[in-house]
Amino acid sequence: MISKQILSCSSFASRRCIVKAPLTQVGVRFRTFNAAEQPRIRINSIVPNFKAPTTLGDIDFHEFISGSWTVLFSHPADFTPVCTTELGAFAALKPEFDARNVKLIGLSAEGVEKHKAWVKDIEDVSLEGKEFSYPIIGDESREVAFLFDMVDEEGFNNINGGLVQTIRSVFIIDPSKKVRLIMTYPASTGRNSAEVLRVIDALQLTDSKGVVTPIDWTSGKDVIIPPTVSDEDAKAKFGEFRKIKPYLRFTKV
Structure with missing residues (x-):
């Protein structure tokens, strides 16, 4: 089991990250987040790699992508109203994403066990009891949030200590692990799931035609x-x- 771990970038050029040490206490940060060390993610850059626990088991992100398109999206916190509607809407649309060879993966800066409890609410609210079937990353240490700059100005200023909630970031990543689109919403505003599908259709059409x-x-x-x-x-x-x-x-x- 990878369980809860700390990630760090091995080089800016490769945008890869490695696990340095296990977390031994929930909520404690074991490294200082330095803005100069944050990778610069741009359109067509290779997405940073990381290892992390999720509701469906531990993942290596590059292995998770594994020849598929991928949508990575973050949420401010568990058991919050807007996030519950978002995760439910994406879960209900999962057959549409599957048809386009797209994997979904969410993130919230809380623990996996809390995510699993939250999933029951999402199933109840949006899925009429159907199973929620894509992973949610547990990012208690805010390592992935830092890596992908998934916080607002206040959150970034607090990231070495204090309250940090991730904003609503969306990354669309192609099978070659390149970032093809970045969308960022404030925590107060829910996303448009139809727009995510529309953009994927446009990107895939551009690539094929x-x-x-x-x-x-x-x-x-x-x-x-x-x-x-x-x-x-x-x-x-x-x-x-x-x-x-x-x-x-x-x-x-």
Whole structure:
């Protein structure tokens, strides 16, 4: 069992983290969080790796991704109203994510046993008794929250001691372990699960068809041919297209 452990970055270039020592007392921080040591996560950077306990067992995050798309999202605390609706909505939509080869994994800065008790409420509120079936990371030490910068300014200032709650961060990660999208909401505002699915559809379409998507695009609507593709090549690849401006051409896929 990995159980409760401390993680640290081995290098900024690799964005990998290693377990340094086991936690021996819940709620005690065993390292000083230094802003200079925090990895800079950007679009298309390799997501940091970590090992942590979850409601479905211990994980190595890179192994958990293992050739799938992954959505990692954080929550301020267990047994909170907005978080309960969010986790339930994602759980209800899990078949949609499964169909897109997407794994879900949540995080809250409390312990796994408390998460497991909370899951019963989520099942009762949102799943009509159906089983909640994706893992929630236990991050009592706030190590993963620090690694992914999942806190607001007040939380970051308190992260070496004091009350720290994670904000509503969302990371969409592709099978090559690259971060493809980052969304951050304040603790007071619930997320839009349909938007997460919409973005995944757009990213996967871009990867498979070499197109980009316009404002408010949803599956089935026209897409945009990138300006790097000539008209001749666009005709050969996509067939008919609408040319609004030399740089703005719509087509169907």
